[in-house]
Amino acid sequence: MTIDPADAAASLRDIASVEQRTRQTIFYATSGWILMLWGAVSASSYVITEFLPRWTAPVWGIAWLVGLVGTVGLIAGRRRRQRTQVRADWRIVYAMVVLMGYAQVFIAVLSPTYRQIDAFQPMIWMFGFVLGGIWVGRHFIGLGLVGTCLILLGYFGLGPWFHLWMALVQGVTLILGGLGLRRIGEIR
Amino acid sequence: MSGGNDIIHQAVRLKIMASLNVLHGDNFLEFTRLRGLVDATDGNLGAHLDTLERAGYVAIEKRFEGKKPQTRVRATPAGRRAFAEHVAYLREILDSAP
Numbered sequence: 001m002t003i004d005p006a007d008a009a010a011s012l013r014d015i016a017s018v019e020q021r022t023r024q025t026i027f028y029a030t031s032g033w034i035l036m037l038w039g040a041v042s043a044s045s046y047v048i049t050e051f052l053p054r055w056t057a058p059v060w061g062i063a064w065l066v067g068l069v070g071t072v073g074l075i076a077g078r079r080r081r082q083r084t085q086v087r088a089d090w091r092i093v094y095a096m097v098v099l100m101g102y103a104q105v106f107i108a109v110l111s112p113t114y115r116q117i118d119a120f121q122p123m124i125w126m127f128g129f130v131l132g133g134i135w136v137g138r139h140f141i142g143l144g145l146v147g148t149c150l151i152l153l154g155y156f157g158l159g160p161w162f163h164l165w166m167a168l169v170q171g172v173t174l175i176l177g178g179l180g181l182r183r184i185g186e187i188r
Numbered sequence: 189m190s191g192g193n194d195i196i197h198q199a200v201r202l203k204i205m206a207s208l209n210v211l212h213g214d215n216f217l218e219f220t221r222l223r224g225l226v227d228a229t230d231g232n233l234g235a236h237l238d239t240l241e242r243a244g245y246v247a248i249e250k251r252f253e254g255k256k257p258q259t260r261v262r263a264t265p266a267g268r269r270a271f272a273e274h275v276a277y278l279r280e281i282l283d284s285a286p
Contacts, residue, residue, distance in 0.1 A: 001191060001194050003192055003197065003277075003281055004281075005282055009282055011278050012275070012278050014199065014202060014206070018203045018207045018226060019206050019209075021207075022206075022217075022225055
Protein backbone atom coordinates (compact mmCIF):
# COMPACT_ATOMS: atom_id res chain seq x y z
CA MET A 1 0.00 0.00 0.00
CA THR A 2 1.13 3.58 -0.64
CA ILE A 3 0.55 6.33 1.88
CA ASP A 4 1.67 9.89 1.21
CA PRO A 5 3.20 12.01 4.03
CA ALA A 6 0.06 14.16 4.40
CA ASP A 7 -2.10 11.06 4.88
CA ALA A 8 0.44 9.60 7.35
CA ALA A 9 0.45 12.83 9.36
CA ALA A 10 -3.37 12.93 9.42
CA SER A 11 -3.50 9.30 10.58
CA LEU A 12 -1.01 9.96 13.39
CA ARG A 13 -3.08 12.95 14.49
CA ASP A 14 -6.22 10.77 14.56
CA ILE A 15 -4.37 8.16 16.63
CA ALA A 16 -3.15 10.76 19.15
CA SER A 17 -6.64 12.24 19.45
CA VAL A 18 -8.34 8.87 20.06
CA GLU A 19 -5.65 7.81 22.54
CA GLN A 20 -6.14 11.04 24.46
CA ARG A 21 -9.93 10.57 24.54
CA THR A 22 -9.58 6.96 25.67
CA ARG A 23 -7.22 7.94 28.49
CA GLN A 24 -9.67 10.65 29.52
CA THR A 25 -12.45 8.07 29.59
CA ILE A 26 -10.39 5.78 31.84
CA PHE A 27 -9.53 8.74 34.06
CA TYR A 28 -13.24 9.56 34.44
CA ALA A 29 -13.93 6.01 35.59
CA THR A 30 -11.27 6.16 38.33
CA SER A 31 -12.13 9.66 39.47
CA GLY A 32 -15.85 8.79 39.57
CA TRP A 33 -15.18 6.31 42.37
CA ILE A 34 -13.01 8.85 44.17
CA LEU A 35 -15.69 11.55 44.00
CA MET A 36 -18.28 9.15 45.39
CA LEU A 37 -15.95 8.25 48.26
CA TRP A 38 -15.34 11.92 49.12
CA GLY A 39 -19.03 12.71 48.76
CA ALA A 40 -19.95 10.02 51.29
CA VAL A 41 -17.12 10.93 53.67
CA SER A 42 -17.74 14.68 53.68
CA ALA A 43 -21.56 14.44 53.77
CA SER A 44 -21.28 12.16 56.83
CA SER A 45 -18.83 14.58 58.46
CA TYR A 46 -21.17 17.56 58.00
CA VAL A 47 -24.07 15.61 59.52
CA ILE A 48 -21.97 14.42 62.49
CA THR A 49 -20.53 17.89 63.20
CA GLU A 50 -24.00 19.45 62.97
CA PHE A 51 -25.13 17.37 65.93
CA LEU A 52 -21.75 17.04 67.71
CA PRO A 53 -20.05 20.43 67.12
CA ARG A 54 -17.42 19.75 69.82
CA TRP A 55 -16.09 16.89 67.68
CA THR A 56 -15.57 19.04 64.57
CA ALA A 57 -11.76 18.93 64.50
CA PRO A 58 -11.31 15.16 65.06
CA VAL A 59 -14.23 14.29 62.78
CA TRP A 60 -12.77 16.27 59.87
CA GLY A 61 -9.26 14.97 60.60
CA ILE A 62 -10.52 11.38 60.40
CA ALA A 63 -12.62 12.22 57.32
CA TRP A 64 -9.63 13.58 55.43
CA LEU A 65 -7.51 10.61 56.42
CA VAL A 66 -10.20 8.14 55.33
CA GLY A 67 -10.67 10.05 52.07
CA LEU A 68 -6.98 10.19 51.28
CA VAL A 69 -6.25 6.56 52.18
CA GLY A 70 -9.37 5.48 50.29
CA THR A 71 -8.27 7.49 47.24
CA VAL A 72 -4.83 5.88 47.25
CA GLY A 73 -6.46 2.44 47.66
CA LEU A 74 -8.88 3.02 44.77
CA ILE A 75 -6.15 4.20 42.43
CA ALA A 76 -3.75 1.39 43.37
CA GLY A 77 -6.49 -1.24 43.01
CA ARG A 78 -7.65 0.05 39.67
CA ARG A 79 -4.13 0.29 38.27
CA ARG A 80 -3.40 -3.27 39.36
CA ARG A 81 -6.57 -4.57 37.69
CA GLN A 82 -6.35 -2.57 34.49
CA ARG A 83 -2.64 -1.85 34.12
CA THR A 84 -3.60 1.21 32.09
CA GLN A 85 -1.12 3.84 30.99
CA VAL A 86 -2.88 6.71 32.76
CA ARG A 87 -0.22 8.60 34.64
CA ALA A 88 -2.75 11.25 35.69
CA ASP A 89 -4.13 8.90 38.40
CA TRP A 90 -1.49 9.63 41.03
CA ARG A 91 -1.64 13.32 40.22
CA ILE A 92 -5.14 13.29 41.74
CA VAL A 93 -3.56 12.43 45.10
CA TYR A 94 -0.79 15.04 44.70
CA ALA A 95 -3.38 17.67 43.77
CA MET A 96 -5.48 16.76 46.82
CA VAL A 97 -2.52 17.12 49.15
CA VAL A 98 -1.58 20.48 47.60
CA LEU A 99 -5.17 21.78 47.85
CA MET A 100 -5.52 20.60 51.45
CA GLY A 101 -2.15 22.12 52.35
CA TYR A 102 -2.92 25.49 50.79
CA ALA A 103 -6.39 25.53 52.36
CA GLN A 104 -4.76 25.17 55.80
CA VAL A 105 -2.25 27.93 55.00
CA PHE A 106 -5.03 30.31 53.90
CA ILE A 107 -7.01 29.51 57.05
CA ALA A 108 -3.96 30.13 59.25
CA VAL A 109 -3.27 33.48 57.56
CA LEU A 110 -6.84 34.77 57.28
CA SER A 111 -8.27 33.37 60.56
CA PRO A 112 -11.82 33.02 59.20
CA THR A 113 -14.86 32.08 61.33
CA TYR A 114 -15.95 28.42 61.55
CA ARG A 115 -18.82 29.13 59.17
CA GLN A 116 -16.43 30.70 56.67
CA ILE A 117 -14.09 27.71 56.99
CA ASP A 118 -17.01 25.35 56.37
CA ALA A 119 -17.74 27.17 53.12
CA PHE A 120 -14.12 27.77 52.15
CA GLN A 121 -12.79 24.21 52.39
CA PRO A 122 -15.29 22.60 49.99
CA MET A 123 -14.94 25.60 47.67
CA ILE A 124 -11.21 24.93 47.45
CA TRP A 125 -12.12 21.45 46.15
CA MET A 126 -14.54 22.93 43.65
CA PHE A 127 -11.83 25.35 42.57
CA GLY A 128 -9.59 22.31 42.04
CA PHE A 129 -12.28 20.63 39.91
CA VAL A 130 -12.66 23.69 37.69
CA LEU A 131 -8.92 24.14 37.32
CA GLY A 132 -8.30 20.42 36.75
CA GLY A 133 -11.20 20.29 34.31
CA ILE A 134 -9.38 22.66 31.99
CA TRP A 135 -6.90 19.80 31.43
CA VAL A 136 -8.79 16.57 32.02
CA GLY A 137 -12.30 17.29 30.76
CA ARG A 138 -15.22 19.67 30.78
CA HIS A 139 -17.35 17.50 33.07
CA PHE A 140 -15.13 18.51 35.99
CA ILE A 141 -15.59 22.19 35.16
CA GLY A 142 -19.38 21.78 35.25
CA LEU A 143 -19.23 19.84 38.50
CA GLY A 144 -16.99 22.46 40.13
CA LEU A 145 -19.15 25.40 39.05
CA VAL A 146 -22.42 23.77 40.13
CA GLY A 147 -20.85 22.80 43.46
CA THR A 148 -19.55 26.34 44.05
CA CYS A 149 -22.94 27.92 43.30
CA LEU A 150 -24.68 25.51 45.70
CA ILE A 151 -22.15 26.26 48.47
CA LEU A 152 -22.63 30.02 47.98
CA LEU A 153 -26.40 29.60 48.01
CA GLY A 154 -26.18 27.81 51.37
CA TYR A 155 -23.63 30.22 52.82
CA PHE A 156 -25.51 33.40 51.97
CA GLY A 157 -29.10 32.18 51.98
CA LEU A 158 -29.72 29.33 54.37
CA GLY A 159 -28.64 30.64 57.76
CA PRO A 160 -28.73 27.90 60.43
CA TRP A 161 -29.41 25.17 57.83
CA PHE A 162 -26.02 25.69 56.23
CA HIS A 163 -24.36 22.59 57.71
CA LEU A 164 -27.12 20.23 56.67
CA TRP A 165 -27.29 21.96 53.29
CA MET A 166 -23.57 21.29 52.88
CA ALA A 167 -24.09 17.61 53.72
CA LEU A 168 -26.72 17.49 50.98
CA VAL A 169 -24.59 19.45 48.51
CA GLN A 170 -21.51 17.30 49.10
CA GLY A 171 -23.55 14.13 48.95
CA VAL A 172 -25.56 15.03 45.86
CA THR A 173 -22.86 16.88 43.90
CA LEU A 174 -20.02 14.47 44.52
CA ILE A 175 -21.89 11.16 44.61
CA LEU A 176 -24.10 11.92 41.59
CA GLY A 177 -21.15 13.55 39.82
CA GLY A 178 -19.10 10.43 40.55
CA LEU A 179 -21.83 8.15 39.24
CA GLY A 180 -22.03 10.27 36.10
CA LEU A 181 -18.28 10.11 35.52
CA ARG A 182 -18.32 6.34 36.03
CA ARG A 183 -21.03 6.01 33.39
CA ILE A 184 -18.92 8.03 30.98
CA GLY A 185 -15.75 6.10 31.73
CA GLU A 186 -16.84 2.51 32.33
CA ILE A 187 -14.12 0.06 31.34
CA ARG A 188 -14.77 -3.64 32.02
CA MET B 189 10.81 0.35 5.25
CA SER B 190 8.17 -2.29 6.14
CA GLY B 191 4.82 -2.00 4.36
CA GLY B 192 1.70 -0.48 5.86
CA ASN B 193 -1.23 -2.55 7.03
CA ASP B 194 -4.25 -2.28 4.71
CA ILE B 195 -6.64 -3.61 7.32
CA ILE B 196 -5.59 -1.24 10.08
CA HIS B 197 -5.05 1.87 7.94
CA GLN B 198 -8.77 2.41 7.21
CA ALA B 199 -9.77 5.50 9.26
CA VAL B 200 -12.33 3.93 11.62
CA ARG B 201 -10.30 0.75 12.14
CA LEU B 202 -7.22 2.83 12.90
CA LYS B 203 -9.16 4.68 15.61
CA ILE B 204 -10.55 1.41 17.00
CA MET B 205 -7.05 -0.07 17.32
CA ALA B 206 -5.65 3.18 18.78
CA SER B 207 -8.34 3.20 21.45
CA LEU B 208 -8.10 -0.49 22.36
CA ASN B 209 -4.30 -0.30 22.42
CA VAL B 210 -4.45 2.18 25.32
CA LEU B 211 -5.97 -0.54 27.52
CA HIS B 212 -3.55 -3.14 28.77
CA GLY B 213 -3.86 -6.88 29.15
CA ASP B 214 -7.30 -8.41 29.02
CA ASN B 215 -9.23 -5.19 29.55
CA PHE B 216 -12.26 -4.73 27.34
CA LEU B 217 -14.04 -1.66 26.07
CA GLU B 218 -17.79 -1.81 25.88
CA PHE B 219 -19.20 -1.48 22.34
CA THR B 220 -21.18 1.68 23.10
CA ARG B 221 -18.17 3.32 24.76
CA LEU B 222 -15.96 2.46 21.78
CA ARG B 223 -18.61 3.81 19.40
CA GLY B 224 -18.42 7.18 21.14
CA LEU B 225 -14.64 7.23 21.17
CA VAL B 226 -14.26 6.55 17.44
CA ASP B 227 -17.32 8.53 16.28
CA ALA B 228 -18.96 5.69 14.41
CA THR B 229 -22.52 4.43 14.00
CA ASP B 230 -23.57 1.02 15.35
CA GLY B 231 -23.58 -0.61 11.91
CA ASN B 232 -20.32 0.98 10.82
CA LEU B 233 -18.50 0.01 14.01
CA GLY B 234 -19.91 -3.53 13.88
CA ALA B 235 -18.71 -4.02 10.29
CA HIS B 236 -15.20 -2.74 11.05
CA LEU B 237 -14.95 -4.83 14.22
CA ASP B 238 -15.94 -7.85 12.17
CA THR B 239 -13.07 -7.16 9.76
CA LEU B 240 -10.60 -6.71 12.62
CA GLU B 241 -11.84 -9.88 14.33
CA ARG B 242 -11.43 -11.93 11.16
CA ALA B 243 -7.85 -10.63 10.93
CA GLY B 244 -7.26 -11.75 14.53
CA TYR B 245 -6.62 -8.19 15.73
CA VAL B 246 -9.51 -7.90 18.19
CA ALA B 247 -11.49 -10.29 20.36
CA ILE B 248 -15.22 -9.68 20.74
CA GLU B 249 -17.18 -11.06 23.66
CA LYS B 250 -20.96 -11.05 23.96
CA ARG B 251 -22.41 -11.56 27.40
CA PHE B 252 -25.27 -10.57 29.66
CA GLU B 253 -24.85 -7.96 32.37
CA GLY B 254 -27.91 -8.73 34.45
CA LYS B 255 -30.63 -8.98 31.80
CA LYS B 256 -28.97 -6.60 29.35
CA PRO B 257 -26.90 -8.01 26.50
CA GLN B 258 -23.46 -6.47 26.31
CA THR B 259 -20.80 -6.59 23.62
CA ARG B 260 -17.24 -5.79 24.58
CA VAL B 261 -14.02 -5.69 22.64
CA ARG B 262 -10.32 -5.94 23.35
CA ALA B 263 -7.15 -5.89 21.26
CA THR B 264 -5.36 -9.22 20.85
CA PRO B 265 -1.55 -9.46 21.14
CA ALA B 266 -1.40 -9.88 17.33
CA GLY B 267 -3.53 -6.74 16.95
CA ARG B 268 -1.28 -4.72 19.23
CA ARG B 269 1.78 -5.88 17.28
CA ALA B 270 0.20 -5.03 13.93
CA PHE B 271 -0.90 -1.62 15.21
CA ALA B 272 2.58 -0.82 16.59
CA GLU B 273 4.15 -1.82 13.26
CA HIS B 274 1.70 0.32 11.32
CA VAL B 275 2.33 3.35 13.54
CA ALA B 276 6.08 2.85 13.06
CA TYR B 277 5.49 2.72 9.29
CA LEU B 278 3.52 5.99 9.38
CA ARG B 279 6.34 7.65 11.33
CA GLU B 280 8.92 6.36 8.85
CA ILE B 281 6.94 7.96 6.02
CA LEU B 282 7.01 11.31 7.80
CA ASP B 283 10.69 10.99 8.72
CA SER B 284 11.69 10.19 5.15
CA ALA B 285 9.53 12.90 3.58
CA PRO B 286 11.54 15.68 1.89
